[in-house]
Amino acid sequence: TEHEPDVLLTEIHRQARDNPIIRLALDVREGREFMHGDYGTAQVIGREAVNQDLVLKADQVLVGTNRTRRRYNQRLRELKxxxxxxxxxxxxxxxxxxxxxxxxxxxxxxxxxxxxxxxxxxxxxxxxxxxxxxxxxxxxxxxxxxxxxxxxxxxxxxxxxxxxxxxxYGYALTVHKAQGSQWNDVVLFDESWAFKETRQRWLYTAITRAAERLTIVR
Structure with missing residues (x-):
């Protein structure tokens, strides 16, 4: 159903207060934009702030397009x-x-x-x-x-x-391929621009792949 019962929404909002990842997911779902910043267990950074350590430590790197996925897999293999x-x-x-x-x-x-x-x-x-x-x-x-x-x-x-x-290679996965899976520490390269009218849904799915730590690069 499109509209969940209020009880469920109230519960989600309650969790969002304590969990920055859920809060970001909710913002996206409700059409709000989010800014670069450190939200605690979630952070949003620019590409210039990405370093090798960040991507190598992540349990999973997620991207939008197959082209990026291939490029990042090649690079991550080299780094390893x-x-x-x-x-x-x-x-x-x-x-x-x-x-x-x-x-x-x-x-x-x-x-x-x-x-x-x-x-x-x-x-x-x-x-x-x-x-x-x-x-x-x-x-x-x-x-x-x-x-x-x-x-x-x-x-x-x-x-x-x-x-x-x-x-x-599975170092970088598309969000599409990652549906249904979750990892503790995720680095997400935001390529939501590639998905036009389903951009919001793509981003929501991407954010909710992270269980404990999330870094969004955009």
Whole structure:
């Protein structure tokens, strides 16, 4: 329903008094703009104030567009010392396609345990474990297509693509992909301008991905 009962709204307003993240989300939802500033567990800063430490310490970096996501993933991998153009042990990956048999869920995050590239064939064999300790999901064996990482912009025919698992780096995620997940410490690059009439909803969803700390860069 569009209009929640008053009781619920009163409760949300009460929480907002104690929680800067909920307060920002509420401001956005009710059409109010917010300014740069330190709100306690939430802060809003300009791009010039972003430093490596901030993004490396975050549990998750969120962005709006795929173009930014690709660029930031590349940069974050460099900062973390990964230099190969395919996933290495320690890399963070996001699953892009369900595979119930392997326990792979679209949008789920994984850590690479081992990675070995096939010399002649086009695949990379990985052993991955869920980023969060998840009793329902264990270690999974996946096979990725080398070409998808060597040239991310290349169009890969579905016939070839479907024979491999579909993953990408997960250091930066789009808010769309992050729906339904929450992290303690989130750095959000505000690209709400890209969403025109759904801008408010995008921003609300983005802000509410943070459970304890939120930094909005705009």
């Amino acid at each position: 010392g990964f230099n190969a153009d395919f996933p290495q042990a320690g890399d963070k990956l996001v699953c892009l396609r369900n595979d119930p048999a392997k326990g792979l869920l679209n949008g789920s995050l994984w850590k690479v345990m081992t990675s070995s590239r096939e010399t002649v064939k086009p695949g990379i064999n990985l052993l991955v474990s869920p980023e969060e300790d998840d009793p329902d999901r264990g270690v999974a064996k996946i096979k990725l297509l080398k070409a998808a990482f060597e040239d991310p912009d290349a169009e890969i025919p579905w016939q070839q693509k479907k024979r491999f698992d579909d993953f990408d």
